Amino acid sequence: NQSLTLSGKKILVTAGGTRESIDPVRFIGNRSSGKMGIAIANAAQEAGADVTLIAGQIDSSSEINSSINLLRVESTEQMAKAVEQNFDATDALIMAAAVADYTPSVTSQQKMKKSENTRSIFINFKETPDILKTFGSRKTHQLIVGFAAETQNLIDNATKKLNEKNADYIIANNVNETGVGFGSDDNQVTILQPGHEPQKWAKMSKKLVAEKIIKLISNQLLQGD
Numbered sequence: 001n002q003s004l005t006l007s008g009k010k011i012l013v014t015a016g017g018t019r020e021s022i023d024p025v026r027f028i029g030n031r032s033s034g035k036m037g038i039a040i041a042n043a044a045q046e047a048g049a050d051v052t053l054i055a056g057q058i059d060s061s062s063e064i065n066s067s068i069n070l071l072r073v074e075s076t077e078q079m080a081k082a083v084e085q086n087f088d089a090t091d092a093l094i095m096a097a098a099v100a101d102y103t104p105s106v107t108s109q110q111k112m113k114k115s116e117n118t119r120s121i122f123i124n125f126k127e128t129p130d131i132l133k134t135f136g137s138r139k140t141h142q143l144i145v146g147f148a149a150e151t152q153n154l155i156d157n158a159t160k161k162l163n164e165k166n167a168d169y170i171i172a173n174n175v176n177e178t179g180v181g182f183g184s185d186d187n188q189v190t191i192l193q194p195g196h197e198p199q200k201w202a203k204m205s206k207k208l209v210a211e212k213i214i215k216l217i218s219n220q221l222l223q224g225d
C-alpha cells in the first residue's frame with residue numbers, strides 16, 4: 001500500500017523559528033513560517049508514520065494533522081531538549097526549523113528600560129547548540145535530514161553542511177528567489193546526498209516537496225529493513 005509505506009516508523013520533525021529572549025517581553029526571532037516542516041510532518045503522518053512535530057514559532061494558517069504528537073517550544077535550547085527526549089526512539093530526524101545560531105548571553109529578568117541619554121545599546125550573543133550537528137554525530141540507525149537556507153553559493157554552502165553535520169540529506173533552498181522560501185506556499189529545492197550529484201527539483205508547492213522528501217526517506221528506511 002503506497003499510502004502506508006511508513007507504518008511502524010517513528011519520524012521526528014522540527015518546524016518554525018526559535019525565539020531567543022532578551023528580557024520578559026522581547027526576543028530575537030526570524031521569518032520562518034514553519035510551512036515546510038508542517039507539510040513534511042503531515043506527509044509523513046499520511047504515509048503511516050508515527051510523527052512527533054517539535055514546533056517553534058509557526059504561522060497559524062498551516063494545519064497540523066490531528067494525530068501528530070505536537071510539542072511546542074520557544075528557544076533553541078528547548079528545541080534541543082525536546083529532540084534529545086525523542087531521538088533514540090526515532091527512525092528519522094528532519095530538522096526543518098529555522099534555529100537561531102546565537103542567543104543573548106544574558107536574559108534580563110526585568111524589562112529593560114529606555115534611558116534618557118543612551119543613543120545605542122549592545123546585546124552580547126553566545127552560540128546556541130547546533131542540534132543537527134549534535135544528533136548527526138550521535139546517530140546509530142537514524143536518518144538525518146537538514147535544511148540549508150542560503151542567499152548565496154547555495155550548493156557549496158549546502159555541501160559543507162552535509163559533511164559538517166554528518167547528514168544523510170540536505171535540502172537546500174535559495175531564499176533570495178522570489179515566490180519561494182520563507183512564508184511562501186511554494187519552494188524550489190536542491191537535494192544533496194553524500195556520494196550523489198545535487199538534484200535540482202522544479203519549483204512546486206511545499207506540500208508536493210514534502211511528499212517527495214517523504215518518498216525519498218521511505219525508500220531509504222525500507223532498504224534498511
Ligand code: C5P
Binds near residue numbers: 095097101130
Ligand atoms: O548551519 P545552518 O544553521 O544554516 O544549518 C541549517 C540546518 O541546521 C537546518 O536543518 C537547521 O534546522 C539546523 N540547525 C540546528 N541547530 C542550530 C542551527 C541550525 O539544528 N543551532
